[in-house]
Structure formats: structure tokens, C-alpha cells
Amino acid sequence: MNAAMTGRMAIKARQIPPGSAFAAEVAAGELVQIIDVRGQQVADFIAFNSQDQAEFLSTGVTRSANSAIMLQQGMKLFSNRRNPMFELIEDTVGRHDILYACCDARRYADDFGLEDHANCRGALTEALRGYGISHDQIPDPINWFMNVGMKQRGELELREPLSERNDFVTLLALMDTLVAVSACPQDQTATNGFNPTDILVRVYRTPPEPESSDQDQIDVMDNPDEIALDAVEA
Numbered sequence: 001m002n003a004a005m006t007g008r009m010a011i012k013a014r015q016i017p018p019g020s021a022f023a024a025e026v027a028a029g030e031l032v033q034i035i036d037v038r039g040q041q042v043a044d045f046i047a048f049n050s051q052d053q054a055e056f057l058s059t060g061v062t063r064s065a066n067s068a069i070m071l072q073q074g075m076k077l078f079s080n081r082r083n084p085m086f087e088l089i090e091d092t093v094g095r096h097d098i099l100y101a102c103c104d105a106r107r108y109a110d111d112f113g114l115e116d117h118a119n120c121r122g123a124l125t126e127a128l129r130g131y132g133i134s135h136d137q138i139p140d141p142i143n144w145f146m147n148v149g150m151k152q153r154g155e156l157e158l159r160e161p162l163s164e165r166n167d168f169v170t171l172l173a174l175m176d177t178l179v180a181v182s183a184c185p186q187d188q189t190a191t192n193g194f195n196p197t198d199i200l201v202r203v204y205r206t207p208p209e210p211e212s213s214d215q216d217q218i219d220v221m222d223n224p225d226e227i228a229l230d231a232v233e234a
């Protein structure tokens with residue numbers, strides 16, 4: 001599919017329908033790929049240090065450390081402790097949001113009069129239930145593929161995503177993490193083009209070190225003392 005995937009094997013994969021989420025542990029050196037299967041679909045993404053859940057991916061620190069309100073390929077994503085957690089190594093869209101909170105039950109009830117609407121905060125909480133992370137501990141997400149326009153005096157406008165079928169981002173984990181991704185079920189605004197669809201998440205293992213059956217022989221040849229010893233014994 002692309003250069004970063006060469007020699008790598010997907011160890012986890014999950015297609016997520018709108019309104020649900022997937023959580024997975026991703027070790028340092030592994031890759032997380034988030035794919036917009038049909039296009040114009042937002043994926044809310046949160047992450048924790050898997051060794052210490054008090055450390056989490058912070059959109060605030062990520063904005064500060066990059067001096068930017070939008071992400072670009074090559075940028076690092078930072079924790080609330082200013083440690084780099086991920087690097088955005090591939091991005092086929094170039095337009096994502098790091099300003100908006102994830103949608104929750106109150107958003108649909110207060111703004112659209114819809115009770116019990118599926119929502120990202122609920123889905124992320126459900127996916128993380130087994131890891132001891134509660135509803136109120138869900139940090140503000142990175143909203144992959146979400147297209148937020150900014151007007152002259154800072155007013156924000158929800159626009160249809162620029163992502164098309166099979167567009168994706170790939171993140172390199174820089175620490176051992178627990179990640180969760182939801183497919184946003186927002187169907188009342190342009191956020192998902194008024195038509196929420198699936199998100200696909202894949203985790204790729206670090207490629208194994210190349211094996212060499214001649215390793216011992218090479219070591220001997222590279223070591224003059226060993227060669228000398230062999231010569232004496234012969």
C-alpha cells in the first residue's frame with residue numbers, strides 16, 4: 001500500500017461502524033493506521049501511556065509544541081507531560097481537527113433534541129471499559145479527517161471532510177500506548193457529510209531484525225584476535 005508498510009504485518013485490524021469504537025495496546029515502534037473506508041468519515045482518536053494512564057495524548061500540548069492548530073505529516077503528537085507519543089508519518093488528506101471535543105449525549109440532547117443518540121464519548125468509554133478508564137477520563141480527541149473551517153474572527157465552521165474512499169493516516173508509536181478510535185456517528189451536521197460510515201483501524205508490528213545464518217562466522221572474521229587464535233590452533 002505504501003512505503004512505511006513494506007515488510008510489516010498487520011497484527012490487529014478492526015472495522016468500526018459509526019457509533020462504536022475499538023481499543024488496542026500499541027507498543028513503541030508499532031504503527032497505527034486509520035483508514036476512512038468510504039470517505040468523508042471522522043475518526044476520534046485518544047491515547048494513554050499504557051504503563052501510566054495519568055499520561056494521555058493532549059491536543060493542547062500538541063498544538064503548543066507544534067505552534068499549530070492543524071496537523072501536518074511529520075509532526076509529533078504530545079502527551080499532557082510533553083512527551084512525544086506518536087509521529088504522523090503518513091497522511092493522504094492533510095486536513096484534520098485538533099480543536100473540537102468529541103460528541104457526547106449532551107451534544108445531541110441539547111443541540112438537536114435527540115435523546116440516547118450514539119456518540120463518540122460513550123463509544124470510547126465502552127471500548128475502554130476493560131482498561132479501567134471511565135467516561136470522565138476520556139481526553140479531548142484528535143479528530144482525524146474532520147474538516148473545520150475558521151473564519152476571520154476565529155469562528156469555527158463544520159464542513160464536509162476532504163477525505164475520499166481509502167484515505168488514511170499512519171502514526172508511529174513513540175511509547176507504549178493504549179489507543180482508542182471511534183467512528184463518529186454525527187448525522188446532524190456536515191461533520192461526516194451527513195452520512196456516517198465505517199472506519200478501519202490496523203496495527204502493524206515492528207519488522208523483525210534480518211536474520212543471518214552466517215552471523216557467527218561474520219563475527220569471527222571481523223575479530224582479528226579470533227582469527228589469530230584459529231590460526232594458532234590450526
Ligand SMILES: [Zn+2]
Nearest residue numbers: 103120184185
Ligand atoms: Zn463523534
